[in-house]
Structure formats: C-alpha cells, structure tokens
C-alpha cells in the first residue's frame with residue numbers, strides 16, 4: 001500500500017462540514033488551494049479529519065522544510081512552554097531571542113558584524129527591513145521587481161507585484177516605489193543568448209535610473225534571489241552582482257528577501273549564497289520557524305543600529321516559543337546531511353520534470369534550484385501563452401488523488417513543488433506519479 005490512503009472522496013463528510021464552517025466564519029477573500037481539513041501532520045504526510053492520508057508537496061507554501069511536527073522542534077516548544085511563554089522583548093530580555101539572533105548573525109553571509117531583529121511574519125520583517133534602510137540612508141525610494149511577492153501589509157503590498165490577485169481594490173499604495181522587470185530566462189526574446197539577455201536586463205536597470213528614479217534617491221533595492229510567487233525564477237548571478245555594484249556605488253541598501261527561497265530550500269542555507277553576492281540585509285521567515293510564526297531581519301550592524309531607541313519592535317516579535325523552534329530548525333537546516341538531502345530531493349524532482357518537458361507539449365518550462373522546483377504550463381510552446389485553466393485543473397486532479405499542491409507564477413500557470421525535505425524517496429515518487437497522471441489527463445487539448 002502506498003502512502004496516499006483515501007478512504008473517502010475528497011473532501012470527505014467531516015471535511016465538508018468544516019468547509020461550511022469556514023465559509024460562514026472566515027472572510028471570502030481568504031483563499032485556499034485545497035479542500036483538505038487537517039487532523040494531523042508529520043514529515044511529508046498530512047492526515048485529514050476523514051481519515052485520509054495525503055502527500056504534501058506544498059509544505060504550507062515552503063514553511064516546513066524540516067518536516068511537519070519535527071520531533072526536536074516539538075520537544076523544544078514543549079520545554080519552553082513549561083518554563084514561560086512570553087514576556088515581551090520591549091519589557092524584558094529573553095535568552096531564546098538572543099540565541100536565535102546570534103545564530104542568524106553567524107549563519108547569514110557576510111564577514112562583517114551583524115544584528116538581528118525578530119518579528120512575527122514575513123511581511124512584518126520585510127517592512128522593518130525597508131524602514132531600517134530608509135532610516136539608515138535618509139532616503140525614501142525603493143526599487144523592486146515585477147513578479148515579486150513581499151507580503152500584504154501596506155508597504156509590502158506596495159512592493160508586491162501581480163496586481164489582480166494581490167493588490168486589486170487595496171490602493172492607494174506607498175509612494176516612491178519603483179519596479180522593473182526581473183530576469184526571466186524562459187520568457188526572454190527568442191534568439192537571444194542567456195548572456196545577452198542578462199545584459200539587456202542590466203540595461204533596463206540602468207534605464208530605470210534615467211527614466212524612473214535617481215539611484216542617489218534609493219534607500220533600498222529589494223529582491224528575492226529566487227522569486228517564489230513569481231514562478232521560481234532564479235536571478236542570474238551576474239545580475240545580482242550588478243545590483244551589488246550599484247548599491248555600493250550609490251550607498252543603497254541591498255535587501256535579499258529569502259522568506260521563500262532561504263532556509264536551505266535551494267541547497268544552500270540562503271539562496272543568494274549561490275551567487276557569492278553578500279546583501280546588506282537578509283530577511284528570513286517561513287521555514288526558519290518550522291511552522292511557528294517568526295521572521296528575522298539580519299543585517300550589517302551599522303544599518304540595523306540606525307533607527308532611534310524605540311524605533312523598532314513589537315509585542316510578539318521574538319516569542320521564545322517560536323525562537324526555540326527556529327533554533328532547532330536552523331540546526332537541522334544548516335547541517336551538511338540536510339543540505340545533501342535537499343540536493344537529492346531536488347534531483348529526483350528535476351529528473352522527473354525533465355521527462356515531462358519531453359513528453360507533454362503543455363509543459364513549457366521546468367526550472368528551479370535545489371529542491372525549489374516548478375513546472376510551467378503553456379497553451380502553445382512557440383507563443384508560450386500561459387495556460388492557467390489547465391494548471392488549475394491539473395492541481396485539482398492531483399489533490400483529488402492525494403497530493404497537496406499549489407500554483408505560482410505571474411500568470412498563475414505554474415505548479416510549484418515545496419515538499420518538506422523530510423520526504424522519503426518513496427513518498428516523493430508516489431506524489432510525482434500522481435502529478436504526472438494528472439498532467440496526462442489534462443495534457444491533450446481536448447482534456448478540458
């Protein structure tokens with residue numbers, strides 16, 4: 001018997017009842033990519049309230065790289081809860097906060113002195129990073145990228161791209177934010193080499209300094225070294241190096257948003273390490289907390305120290321229960337064995353996806369770094385016209401057969417795989433079989 005065990009059609013009766021409650025009690029705008037109602041989860045498996053067992057390829061949008069209910073994380077949370085839950089870092093000093101900050105200061109790239117501010121969500125950390133950069137530089141402008149996702153608070157929503165899904169109806173947005181296209185190898189003009197394309201993207205950056213904003217006005221450039229929501233676009237090293245050069249030249253703070261691509265997902269603890277570029281500030285969240293709500297802003301000490309006394313902080317930032325979970329998670333995430341496993345998981349997915357590209361014309365591209373892998377669906381390989389409907393149909397089909405999946409991409413035409421790295425080879429292969437069967441079902445043009 002496989003790992004997927006379906007005792008009812010999905011959603012089963014108990015799940016259906018919970019979904020009615022969700023509809024009645026929760027706002028309609030809170031989307032869900034599956035109708036799974038969770039009873040328990042461990043490793044890469046999720047069990048629902050009807051007794052069905054599913055394989056998790058979404059990992060809560062990449063926030064559980066160490067696996068659901070990782071035993072060391074659970075033990076640390078329990079032990080901390082027995083001691084005390086929280087006393088607020090604005091009132092007292094809590095050692096788990098110090099331990100985690102010191103660990104992040106040590107583990108993040110850059111040989112300079114660093115400091116870490118802890119917060120509760122990715123959005124809150126990005127917001128703090130930008131505010132700190134503004135304070136440090138005394139400037140207001142921020143440069144960001146098409147396809148970027150940085151969160152849903154007012155400032156981070158202003159930085160986020162993909163208008164219809166995230167921003168519609170929520171304006172006005174924060175001013176002094178400038179956006180340029182992010183390099184996208186798959187959608188580069190036909191006939192252009194990768195090198196020539198990156199050069200043209202650098203040209204767009206330079207053009208923006210003429211057409212949009214003076215570099216001397218920029219407080220920060222914020223970039224995801226591998227775009228998450230935008231569709232697992234790895235930003236080429238040459239482009240990141242150019243950003244570093246520009247930031248050095250004009251005194252701009254380079255912020256790497258590693259909320260989705262960090263935490264060893266790509267085979268290095270931080271994705272930007274692949275390029276050798278050292279940012280001034282790194283923002284972490286999601287998988288560093290192993291499921292607990294925690295985020296971090298780690299940066300050059302002189303930048304982090306810029307705001308006045310009382311200028312940063314919040315009630316729950318650095319909750320000791322979340323801190324001890326993150327410390328255990330980081331011990332695992334940074335271990336050579338874990339990083340080796342990321343490579344193995346990534347290679348298994350990559351190898352399978354490459355066969356899809358050969359077999360199925362609707363697969364326009366397969367890409368990613370380490371275990372951050374994605375398949376992009378198109379109506380036609382020449383025109384590369386996105387196929388969001390078929391993507392959704394494939395996701396629904398795979399979920400109905402027991403694999404939890406989510407989409408991605410500016411055009412919502414990609415399926416991204418962010419399984420817990422605790423997944424076994426057998427679970428991975430079973431899940432990929434289910435996804436492949438769904439692609440086959442909807443792969444012919446009459447399938448919809």
Ligand SMILES: Cc1ncc(COP(=O)(O)O)c(C=O)c1O
Nearest residue numbers: 121122123149150151228259260
């Ligand atoms: C790259 C990136 N930045 C920021 C965020 C926002 O994080 P949160 O949802 O914890 O506010 C996300 C969430 O998906 C993300 O992927």
